[in-house]
Amino acid sequence: MKEHEVIIIGGGPSGSTCAWKLKQKGVDVLILEKQSFPRVKLCAGWITSKVMDDLQFTAEEYPHTMTSLDVRMHIAPLRIGLPWFPTRWDNYSIRRVEFDQWLLKRSGAAVENHSVKSIRQENGRYIIDDKYSCKYLIGAGGTQCPVRRNLFAKSRIKSNQLATLELEFEYPYTDKRCHLFFFYRGLRGYSWYVPKGDGVINIGIGGISSYFKKADNNIHQHFKCFIEDLVKQKLLDQATADKLKVTGHPYFLHSFEGEFKQDNCFLIGDSAGLASMDMGEGIGPAIESGLMAAGEILAEDVYTKTKISRFSFGGPLYWVLDRLVYPQPG
Numbered sequence: 330m331k332e333h334e335v336i337i338i339g340g341g342p343s344g345s346t347c348a349w350k351l352k353q354k355g356v357d358v359l360i361l362e363k364q365s366f367p368r369v370k371l372c373a374g375w376i377t378s379k380v381m382d383d384l385q386f387t388a389e390e391y392p393h394t395m396t397s398l399d400v401r402m403h404i405a406p407l408r409i410g411l412p413w414f415p416t417r418w419d420n421y422s423i424r425r426v427e428f429d430q431w432l433l434k435r436s437g438a439a440v441e442n443h444s445v446k447s448i449r450q451e452n453g454r455y456i457i458d459d460k461y462s463c464k465y466l467i468g469a470g471g472t473q474c475p476v477r478r479n480l481f482a483k484s485r486i487k488s489n490q491l492a493t494l495e496l497e498f499e500y501p502y503t504d505k506r507c508h509l510f511f512f513y514r515g516l517r518g519y520s521w522y523v524p525k526g527d528g529v530i531n532i533g534i535g536g537i538s539s540y541f542k543k544a545d546n547n548i549h550q551h552f553k554c555f556i557e558d559l560v561k562q563k564l565l566d567q568a569t570a571d572k573l574k575v576t577g578h579p580y581f582l583h584s585f586e587g588e589f590k591q592d593n594c595f596l597i598g599d600s601a602g603l604a605s606m607d608m609g610e611g612i613g614p615a616i617e618s619g620l621m622a623a624g625e626i627l628a629e630d631v632y633t634k635t636k637i638s639r640f641s642f643g644g645p646l647y648w649v650l651d652r653l654v655y656p657q658p659g
């Protein structure tokens with residue numbers, strides 16, 4: 330049996346952040362990660378400068394491409410792009426394939442390539458696949474996190490599930506702005522066009538799963554319309570559009586309900602369902618929760634959901650979205 334003080338399952342932003350903070354205080358940490366890094370993670374890769382502040386690095390110190398975003402919001406039926414809301418944070422895009430690997434390495438923690446299947450508690454310790462044992466266990470395995478599945482059976486609220494389709498590919502884009510399209514063609518959600526620098530763009534669409542189930546158009550039909558619109562607006566050429574093959578991934582939006590810690594075990598990031606309610610932004614909350622869970626282990630902080638950023642825009646827009654645009658389906 331391999332014994333450690335803390336084992337973190339999942340080496341995405343939440344897991345690597347938690348490990349980074351614990352390693353700074355000399356804690357013995359092992360990360361178990363089922364994929365070999367660098368790995369592809371479906372994500373538009375939009376971060377704010379708060380993420381950099383929380384992780385204590387600057388854009389200049391980041392060794393890969395980081396693009397400062399000039400964001401345009403297109404809100405149906407308007408045909409013009411409005412400038413982004415002024416907030417205290419600047420907006421950037423990164424490529425997750427690079428960002429996650431860099432964060433994992435920077436954490437300084439030992440990483441083992443292992444896909445976790447079973448977890449049980451025995452004599453105050455957590456036993457993982459009868460091979461690893463730890464005093465503190467962190468579930469950072471994203472939407473399908475085995476810690477949540479094994480130990481927190483009732484931690485999710487189905488109506489908070491976000492459905493997404495997304496693609497990242499090389500494309501000689503000429504428009505360097507980031508475009509967000511809200512509610513076009515009846516979409517209860519939004520679609521995005523995010524330039525990543527180095528000739529790569531990310532396009533995708535997202536909305537609450539329950540609305541797609543009730544709506545006339547499913548998410549694939551909406552994606553097809555979105556691609557047609559990008560071609561019309563000359564953001565994409567037809568030959569490229571014809572070749573696109575899209576992939577989907579569901580995840581969960583912030584909810585105060587649902588357990589996220591018990592005994593010496595904590596769920597962080599997507600495994601706790603922490604993405605912001607309006608934009609589905611999950612990297613920031615993943616990092617905040619990773620820091621807080623580490624803080625609780627170090628007896629410096631208390632991990633609570635109320636302290637995690639819930640909104641990308643701030644309360645007023647969420648209020649409008651919740652009541653007028655996203656009322657719960659009957």
Ligand SMILES: Cc1cc2nc3c(=O)[nH]c(=O)nc-3n(C[C@H](O)[C@H](O)[C@H](O)COP(=O)(O)OP(=O)(O)OC[C@H]3O[C@@H](n4cnc5c(N)ncnc54)[C@H](O)[C@@H]3O)c2cc1C
Pocket residue numbers: 338339340341342343344361362363364370371372373374375376443444445446469470471472473474475493494495533578579580597598599600604609610611612613615
């Ligand atoms: C299409 C799409 C677009 C998005 N765009 C944005 C965006 O622009 N900005 C933003 O802030 N957020 C965005 N998000 C959300 C963001 O990607 C997530 O919130 C974020 O990745 C959460 O980080 P995490 O560390 O909790 O989980 P993850 O990044 O999912 O990492 C979990 C890790 O756990 C590992 N793992 C899982 N199961 C096991 C197991 N059994 N054993 C060992 N390891 C395991 C996985 O391999 C993975 O590496 C987007 C999400 C999607 C789907």
